Amino acid sequence: MDKFRIQGGVPLEGEIAIGGAKNAALPALAACLLTSEPVKLLRIPPVRDIGTMQQLLCYTGAEVEVSDGGAVTVCAAKLDHPEAPYEVVKTMRASSLVLGPLVARTGHARVSMPGGCAIGARPINLHVAALEQLGAEIHHEHGYVEARAPRGLKGAHVHFDRITVTGTEDVLMAAVLAEGETVISNAAREPEVQDVAALLNKMGAHVEGAGTSVIRVRGVSSLHGTGNGAGHAIIPDRIEAGTFLIAGAITRGDLLVSELIPEHVDALVSKLRQAGADVSAERQGALRVRASSRLCATDITTEEYPGFATDLQAQYMALMALAGGISFITETIFENRFMHTQELARMGANIRVEGRQAIVAGVAELTGAQVIASDLRASASLVLAGLVARGETWLDRVYHIDRGYEKIEAKLARVGARIERVS
Numbered sequence: 001m002d003k004f005r006i007q008g009g010v011p012l013e014g015e016i017a018i019g020g021a022k023n024a025a026l027p028a029l030a031a032c033l034l035t036s037e038p039v040k041l042l043r044i045p046p047v048r049d050i051g052t053m054q055q056l057l058c059y060t061g062a063e064v065e066v067s068d069g070g071a072v073t074v075c076a077a078k079l080d081h082p083e084a085p086y087e088v089v090k091t092m093r094a095s096s097l098v099l100g101p102l103v104a105r106t107g108h109a110r111v112s113m114p115g116g117c118a119i120g121a122r123p124i125n126l127h128v129a130a131l132e133q134l135g136a137e138i139h140h141e142h143g144y145v146e147a148r149a150p151r152g153l154k155g156a157h158v159h160f161d162r163i164t165v166t167g168t169e170d171v172l173m174a175a176v177l178a179e180g181e182t183v184i185s186n187a188a189r190e191p192e193v194q195d196v197a198a199l200l201n202k203m204g205a206h207v208e209g210a211g212t213s214v215i216r217v218r219g220v221s222s223l224h225g226t227g228n229g230a231g232h233a234i235i236p237d238r239i240e241a242g243t244f245l246i247a248g249a250i251t252r253g254d255l256l257v258s259e260l261i262p263e264h265v266d267a268l269v270s271k272l273r274q275a276g277a278d279v280s281a282e283r284q285g286a287l288r289v290r291a292s293s294r295l296c297a298t299d300i301t302t303e304e305y306p307g308f309a310t311d312l313q314a315q316y317m318a319l320m321a322l323a324g325g326i327s328f329i330t331e332t333i334f335e336n337r338f339m340h341t342q343e344l345a346r347m348g349a350n351i352r353v354e355g356r357q358a359i360v361a362g363v364a365e366l367t368g369a370q371v372i373a374s375d376l377r378a379s380a381s382l383v384l385a386g387l388v389a390r391g392e393t394w395l396d397r398v399y400h401i402d403r404g405y406e407k408i409e410a411k412l413a414r415v416g417a418r419i420e421r422v423s
Contacts, residue, residue: 004395004409006386007418008368011253014415018241018260019045020070020234022404024192026094027169028199028234029053032074033062033101034177035203037225042233044072048403052092056084060102071231079106086112086143091403096124096145097166100174103136103147110146126167130158134171134178155180155219163188163304168215169196175217176205184215190305191235191264199232238264240405241287242312243380245269247412248289249277250319250384255415258286267308271316274298275323297325297362302333314340314381321349322388323362330357340378343371347385347393368393373400383408387417 020043030053032039044050044066054064054072060083062076082102089095089112102109113124128138128145134153139146155178158171168188173196175182187193189211197210203225206218226232241260248255249272262269262281269279269287275295282288297320302310310333320327321344331337338358341351346369350361368391373379379401386393398421401408409419 001396002398003422004383004386004398005420005422006368006383006389006393006395008366008387008389008391008393010251010387010416010418012248012251012255012387012412012415012417013253015256015258016244016411016415017258018236018244019043019406021045021192021195021237021239022047022049023237023239024195025050025234026053027097027173027192027196028232029057029072029074030097030101031173031196031199031203032057033060033076033079033098034105034173035223035225036077038073038075039203039225040071040073040231042071042231044070044234045237045406046070047406048399049092049094052089053094056088056095056098059083059085059088060098082106082109084111094166096127097170097173099127099145099147100131100170103131103149104153104174104177107150107152108148110144113143113145126160126162126164127170130160130167130171131174133158134174134182153178155182155217157183157185160184160186162186165190165193168193172197172207172215172217173200176200176207176219176223177221178217178219180219182217182219184217185213187213187215188304189213191238191261195235202226202232236260236264239309239311239377241265242268242309243315243384243405244411245272245279245287245289246312246315246319247384247387249275249291249295250322251387252291252293253416254288254290256282256286256288260285260287262287267306268312268316271298271300271308275319295319295323297323297327297360299328299330301330304333310334310337311377313337314377315384317341317351317358317360318344318381318384320360321351321362321366321385325362327360327362328357329360332356339374340381343374343378343382344385346371347389349385365390367391370394370396373397376400376404380405380408383412383419387412387419
């Protein structure tokens with residue numbers, strides 16, 4: 001099992017380019033199941049979750065061709081097995097994304113309940129209730145959700161009781177092949193939702209309002225592929241971008257983060273500036289972060305987009321562990337997303353958790369230790385802590401970070417970090 005060995009104390013300097021967004025690529029790959037024609041996707045990050053999704057597509061009967069440079073072409077001409085078996089998807093949360101496309105395309109889907117990080121409930125009941133409103137018959141048994149719509153889906157007004165990104169994406173993909181109009185209210189507004197909507201429209205769907213709380217879908221009888229054109233390029237990964245912006249600030253370095261969409265990280269940039277970091281736009285699609293002195297404590301509360309992303313909460317906590325003063329970090333999205341606090345405490349952080357709030361009293365320094373990653377973003381926070389800790393840090397279970405970051409150790413090493421993967 002691979003580990004990271006990190007020697008802290010080196011300010012990061014140079015440039016890091018951001019790859020395609022894992023959380024946009026996953027629904028885009030699922031959307032390929034909606035047509036029998038080839039769909040070409042660009043900027044697909046070669047991370048572990050993407051590999052799992054590609055295996056799942058192949059299991060259903062689709063053909064997946066991976067080319068150099070992050071291009072992936074999917075042809076789902078035949079879907080002999082409209083199922084997401086546990087053995088394939090047990091390590092991935094996004095398995096539920098194929099539920100809507102499969103039942104819309106074939107009239108039947110059988111999907112294992114999601115696996116992945118143990119950070120809290122991501123209730124699939126929101127997806128299920130929405131698909132039932134579109135006319136699907138749903139049954140639960142033996143850890144699977146089975147959906148049937150032998151006469152096809154019908155447009156409906158779907159209102160989510162709480163905002164759900166994957167639920168919005170799943171129902172959106174189902175609705176494009178439903179008869180009539182579907183209105184999705186209290187929809188997620190995340191950039192990843194906007195990206196999959198843009199792909200669907202390129203495939204012949206009629207989707208309006210993506211990026212707002214109300215999405216309207218006019219169903220069509222069939223979708224086409226992306227043809228022989230340039231395909232669809234996945235948006236940059238805003239969570240990877242945010243992680244590296246925090247890396248520049250926590251190491252008191254001078255780091256240029258490029259090939260991103262700046263407005264996607266506005267909430268984080270605002271907090272970094274409040275804390276005392278210098279964040280500036282150097283050129284189009286690039287932000288420069290500098291911090292020459294100790295930052296000051298600044299509170300955050302995680303929220304749905306455009307609020308502060310829950311996927312950056314752990315990384316920000318590592319930053320606040322060294323800030324001057326006391327900060328309050330409130331997690332409103334996932335109930336178990338403070339598991340990294342115990343590992344940060346092993347490195348000397350002073351953190352007290354009270355329910356969904358962590359109270360962080362900044363310390364003068366962190367020290368290297370042996371720590372264990374509990375989930376994807378927690379592992380990123382421990383890497384950041386290791387970059388500034390005095391002495392050597394060993395991070396175990398780095399397969400978590402491989403689920404969402406492409407060779408994070410190599411990217412960090414190129415800007416001065418002393419980090420290596422040890423098998």
